[in-house]
Amino acid sequence: MLQVISLLLENKAGALMRVTGLLSQRGYNIESLTVARTLDPEVSRMTIAVEVDSTLRQQVIKQMNKLINVLQATDLSESPSVFRELLLVRVRMPQETRAAVLKEAEIFGGRVVDSSTEGFAIEVTGAPEKLNEFVDVMRSYGEIDVTRSGVVAIGLEPKKLKLQAPVPTKAGAKAEETIH
Amino acid sequence: MSTSLMSGARMLLECLSREGVDCMFGYPGGVTLPFYDALYDHHIRHVLVRHEENAAFAAEGYARSTGKVGVCCATSGPGATNLTTGLVDAMMDSIPIVALTGQVSTKLIGSDAFQEADTFGITRSCTKHNYLVKHLEELPAIIHEAFYVAASGRPGPVLVDIPKDVFQAQGHYQHVSSIHLPGYKVFTEGHTGQVRRAVQLIKKSERPLVYAGGGIVAANAASELRQFVELIGAPAVTTLMGLGSLPSHHPNFISMPGMHGSYAANMAMSGADLLIALGVRFDDRVTGRLAAFAPHAKVIHVDIDPAEIGKNRAPDVPIVGDVKHVLGKLNEQLTDKAPADESLEAARRAWWHQIRTWKEEHPLQPVTSDTEIKPQHLMAEIDRLSNGQAIVASDVGQHQMWAAQLIRFNEPRLWLNSGGLGSMGFGLPAALGAQFARPDKLVFAICGDGGFQMSIPELATIASYGLPVKIIVMNNGYLGMVRQWQELFYNNRLSAVTLDCFPDVEKLAGAYGFKGRTVDKPWELASALEAAVKEPGPYLLNVKVSPLECVYPMVPAGGAINEMVLGPPQPVAG
Numbered sequence: 001m002l003q004v005i006s007l008l009l010e011n012k013a014g015a016l017m018r019v020t021g022l023l024s025q026r027g028y029n030i031e032s033l034t035v036a037r038t039l040d041p042e043v044s045r046m047t048i049a050v051e052v053d054s055t056l057r058q059q060v061i062k063q064m065n066k067l068i069n070v071l072q073a074t075d076l077s078e079s080p081s082v083f084r085e086l087l088l089v090r091v092r093m094p095q096e097t098r099a100a101v102l103k104e105a106e107i108f109g110g111r112v113v114d115s116s117t118e119g120f121a122i123e124v125t126g127a128p129e130k131l132n133e134f135v136d137v138m139r140s141y142g143e144i145d146v147t148r149s150g151v152v153a154i155g156l157e158p159k160k161l162k163l164q165a166p167v168p169t170k171a172g173a174k175a176e177e178t179i180h
Numbered sequence: 181m182s183t184s185l186m187s188g189a190r191m192l193l194e195c196l197s198r199e200g201v202d203c204m205f206g207y208p209g210g211v212t213l214p215f216y217d218a219l220y221d222h223h224i225r226h227v228l229v230r231h232e233e234n235a236a237f238a239a240e241g242y243a244r245s246t247g248k249v250g251v252c253c254a255t256s257g258p259g260a261t262n263l264t265t266g267l268v269d270a271m272m273d274s275i276p277i278v279a280l281t282g283q284v285s286t287k288l289i290g291s292d293a294f295q296e297a298d299t300f301g302i303t304r305s306c307t308k309h310n311y312l313v314k315h316l317e318e319l320p321a322i323i324h325e326a327f328y329v330a331a332s333g334r335p336g337p338v339l340v341d342i343p344k345d346v347f348q349a350q351g352h353y354q355h356v357s358s359i360h361l362p363g364y365k366v367f368t369e370g371h372t373g374q375v376r377r378a379v380q381l382i383k384k385s386e387r388p389l390v391y392a393g394g395g396i397v398a399a400n401a402a403s404e405l406r407q408f409v410e411l412i413g414a415p416a417v418t419t420l421m422g423l424g425s426l427p428s429h430h431p432n433f434i435s436m437p438g439m440h441g442s443y444a445a446n447m448a449m450s451g452a453d454l455l456i457a458l459g460v461r462f463d464d465r466v467t468g469r470l471a472a473f474a475p476h477a478k479v480i481h482v483d484i485d486p487a488e489i490g491k492n493r494a495p496d497v498p499i500v501g502d503v504k505h506v507l508g509k510l511n512e513q514l515t516d517k518a519p520a521d522e523s524l525e526a527a528r529r530a531w532w533h534q535i536r537t538w539k540e541e542h543p544l545q546p547v548t549s550d551t552e553i554k555p556q557h558l559m560a561e562i563d564r565l566s567n568g569q570a571i572v573a574s575d576v577g578q579h580q581m582w583a584a585q586l587i588r589f590n591e592p593r594l595w596l597n598s599g600g601l602g603s604m605g606f607g608l609p610a611a612l613g614a615q616f617a618r619p620d621k622l623v624f625a626i627c628g629d630g631g632f633q634m635s636i637p638e639l640a641t642i643a644s645y646g647l648p649v650k651i652i653v654m655n656n657g658y659l660g661m662v663r664q665w666q667e668l669f670y671n672n673r674l675s676a677v678t679l680d681c682f683p684d685v686e687k688l689a690g691a692y693g694f695k696g697r698t699v700d701k702p703w704e705l706a707s708a709l710e711a712a713v714k715e716p717g718p719y720l721l722n723v724k725v726s727p728l729e730c731v732y733p734m735v736p737a738g739g740a741i742n743e744m745v746l747g748p749p750q751p752v753a754g
Contacts, residue, residue, distance in 0.1 A: 014300060021304050062487035068309045071363040163362035169324050
């Protein structure tokens with residue numbers, strides 16, 4: 001089944017490679033992956049959808065958490081959360097169906113971002129399944145090109161981020177007492 | 181606090197000094213020239229090996245035999261790629277090593293420069309963590325972090341890739357007072373509630389079995405393990421990686437389980453009603469067919485790595501923590517003797533009786549012959565000379581299994597072997613590293629004739645440093661373990677396993693300036709081994725053993741561990 005993982009990771013060189021490498025190394029198929037900075041520019045939020053056997057879901061999270069640059073890995077598949085995806089579609093259709101296409105876009109809450117004699121470019125956001133339906137509908141009107149962002153997700157339950165305090169080096173200096 | 185202006189190379193040595201490094205294994209090259217120049221008049225001892233892979237194995241030998249972080253060093257490109265087998269080996273067996281590699285100058289990275297390789301990318305999956313140092317200012321923090329990450333939690337290899345211009349840049353060593361890795365959680369204390377549940381299970385168990393592994397060695401928890409085993413009075417098996425964590429002569433010790441484990445150990449696993457798994461990972465070579473493994477047992481699983489808990493076998497009581505701490509807590513709670521429960525004590529006595537019966541039915545015992553040297557005979561003789569005290573670094577294959585079955589160890593960190601990765605060519609360089617770490621110890625390198633030939637270059641290192649390593653080649657003229665599988669499972673179609681050319685060891689060792697000898701008569705074996713041990717310097721003993729001997733017991737791949745093949749098929753009478 002599809003597992004959606006929300007990951008907070010340090011913005012360090014190679015951090016993204018560690019995550020994707022881990023997934024391929026352990027044989028998990030990446031369905032989609034998005035990554036961007038959070039409010040803290042040192043930290044990125046990643047949303048990964050992986051195709052994985054349900055018995056392995058815990059293992060994926062544990063392996064992610066072992067990565068030193070990963071601050072938190074959360075399985076959002078079964079906790080209250082919102083999934084959204086952005087879709088851009090370029091649809092080419094005959095003149096007589098333009099109005100109908102616009103109507104469909106409206107139903108899906110889409111927005112026309114480009115219009116030409118050949119057709120439209122439309123932007124839609126929504127739950128991934130909703131976007132699948134929209135793609136099917138557009139396909140019925142003509143030739144389409146689609147780009148999808150991959151799912152982004154946010155958990156609705158507050159989850160405390162537990163960070164590790166600094167550890168004194170062998171030299172024996174006192175650790176700062178900061179716990180974030 | 182900062183020091184005078186120094187080069188990056190000098191700063192690296194400053195960091196290594198502060199980490200207590202006294203010895204490192206390496207091989208120089210173009211981009212590490214500045215480092216080797218700084219090393220020229222530095223107190224850290226650099227051991228020049230003859231191949232970078234062996235630098236990593238030697239660092240592992242150093243680490244495995246002491247518990248300290250081993251250090252190896254290689255140049256960019258081929259130097260770094262040659263290290264990778266050793267890195268994966270250390271990863272699989274959770275061995276703390278720090279690998280330092282040179283890289284082409286930062287401005288050349290990505291230009292396919294001479295001897296450039298993407299070491300950072302290549303070693304991502306070979307290491308617990310890795311770094312590419314882009315600026316000199318980062319160097320001290322990264323090096324200290326690298327040592328901390330390598331040694332803490334579940335230990336493992338860490339690689340630091342350092343470009344040539346970083347070695348050459350000038351800067352001040354800034355004292356690093358703390359390491360801040362906000363996402364790196366080291367679990368130490370086990371959960372108190374789970375520990376209490378474990379105690380309850382232990383107190384109720386009729387057929388408990390302790391299943392201890394490399395985690396005990398890594399955590400230096402041998403004395404806690406011994407106390408635990410004695411407190412609960414349970415039989416104990418130790419895995420290939422855990423040999424020595426309970427002394428082999430301990431009355432509760434019933435040897436190694438698994439594919440080539442003893443009959444008693446495997447039957448005990450299958451019969452136990454409680455498995456107390458300590459620092460183990462339920463490896464396939466131990467469990468056999470997982471679905472049939474320890475079918476009657478509840479499982480208490482203690483491990484420092486949360487990802488190991490439930491990975492292969494779902495435990496009834498999971499305890500994430502340092503096994504030394506957890507055993508300490510368990511021992512505290514187990515000291516108060518519960519009032520004797522007659523029926524439970526009777527069940528425990530019956531369990532012990534059963535264990536002894538299994539041990540007597542099919543003991544692991546040396547096979548001998550009047551005409552040829554049996555491999556088991558060789559291991560028994562090494563065992564006699566070691567008397568539980570020598571360091572035995574083994575290569576990979578049949579000899580490794582016979583050595584594990586028949587050589588006894590009084591303490592941990594004496595048995596060094598490539599358990600998880602099974603890297604041929606490990607034994608000799610690991611012995612070399614261990615001998616540097618523990619110069620007073622008798623060190624055996626036990627190799628097959630296959631693995632030995634992967635390690636021949638290091639004879640030069642051994643000779644050049646005058647290391648008194650006793651190299652014992654168990655020579656059966658075959659890649660024996662592969663041959664065994666071809667015999668048993670591929671209709672004896674022996675494909676690419678015949679090693680029909682082997683050097684004259686007397687000449688070979690002689691060419692390096694030390695003694696070598698071949699022995700093939702069983703009555704000469706003991707004295708030949710004694711002479712090797714008495715020799716103050718290195719010694720190469722080539723022992724010709726019966727070529728077609730197979731390792732038994734054996735659990736065929738995919739079999740349940742209580743379905744062992746105990747010996748060669750018997751000829752049908754008539």
